[in-house]
Amino acid sequence: MRRTLSERFKTYGNVFDHFTVRTVIELSSKLDFDAYSLSPLFIGKESNVFLCERKDDLMVLKLYRLESCDFNRMYDYIRCDPRFTSLKRQRRKVIFAWAQREYRNLHKAREGGVRVPTPYAFLNNVLAMEMVGDEDPASKVKDNPPADMGAFFRLVVEQMKLLHKAGLVHGDLSPFNILNHRDAPVLIDFSQATPTDAPNSMELLTRDVRNVCKYFVKSGVPADQEQVKAEIIAMGKKPL
Ligand SMILES: Nc1ncnc2c1ncn2[C@@H]1O[C@H](COP(=O)(O)OP(=O)(O)OP(=O)(O)O)[C@@H](O)[C@H]1O
Ligand SMILES: [Mg+2]
The missing domain is CATH 1.10.510.10 (Transferase(Phosphotransferase) domain 1)
Known part of the structure; x- marks a missing residue:
């Protein structure tokens, strides 16, 4: 029997709550990628980064952790941003805004001709984008x-x-x-x-x-x- 996505995350030592797992599944049907193909690439301060297969390509999924991140630090930064001045100091809202901000910034940068990964979509605390690299990530x-x-x-x-x-x-x-x-x-x-x-x-x-x-x-x-x-x-x- 196929293991659940939560179990798959666990085998990599990446434990995610049901909400995040559901978000990945919802995004995978929207963007048509295989959520079960994910493999871990990097664990950062606030996020876990995975590679995933999408059609014939690889893409990157960045999952902002809902629990172990310093959302107070995030809030202090993001509230200086004129686009997010009305944001409340609430853990989930701040983390979702953080993922959305990365998506919007990547778009803006790309429009301006800056070499950045193409953002594909975001949903809640998850961001999907192009993998920079050839066979392997750069x-x-x-x-x-x-x-x-x-x-x-x-x-x-x-x-x-x-x-x-x-x-x-x-x-x-x-x-x-x-x-x-x-x-x-x-x-x-x-x-x-x-x-x-x-x-x-x-x-x-x-x-x-x-x-x-x-x-x-x-x-x-x-x-x-x-x-x-x-x-x-x-x-x-x-x-x-
Ligand atoms: N689009 C991408 N293509 C290839 N590799 C990537 C891509 N995005 C991230 N990576 C790899 O994953 C690592 C972590 O990604 P990133 O720097 O975005 O997150 P982070 O440092 O954890 O961020 P934060 O500090 O906000 O938690 C990068 O250093 C890079 O090696
Ligand atoms: Mg980084």
Whole structure:
């Protein structure tokens, strides 16, 4: 007999509540993917990331955990976002808004020509998106640095400029959230991305630029924080 999806999650040490399992099943019929094909890819601070088969492709499912996540931290971040000012400090509402925000941000970034995974759909605390990679998912740049770090750095700055022009700041950019796909960057993990007109956007941009530049400086690239920040801001910003 086929094991239930809950049992399947358990075999991977990923225990999910019935609500989340039901959400995955509902999403799988909407998007026509095989929920039983899922395999674990990564366990993060707030989410568990899985690969899943969809037709002839692989896709990524990001499940935000309803229990073991710091929803107070999430709330403090998201309430600065002009799109979510009326959100209440309620665990489920905050987590659903977090998944929805990642979906909307990925859309916005993609429309602006930024290299990000195509978002497919979200439902409650689950987000489905394109898998970046070929047969296997692309590695993070920190695990698979490109041969030409200087050229890669320029490409990252280009992506940051496009994102800013599209009206967003990533908010958690670092070599952990930049994938190296065929020697070019793809930005991921957009749940913290915030409109450029939010009160904390400059603080987030400064931190993103610092984290990115520090990594490339360590790799021998003369990355100047002030110059990069000025270059990004000079692109102008489109209000969301
Ligand atoms: N679309 C994708 N294609 C390929 N790999 C992905 C994709 N999305 C996520 N991954 C892999 O899963 C890991 C975790 O994903 P992500 O960074 O979005 O979540 P996270 O760090 O857990 O987020 P959070 O900090 O919000 O909990 C990534 O570092 C990457 O290795
Ligand atoms: Mg991440």
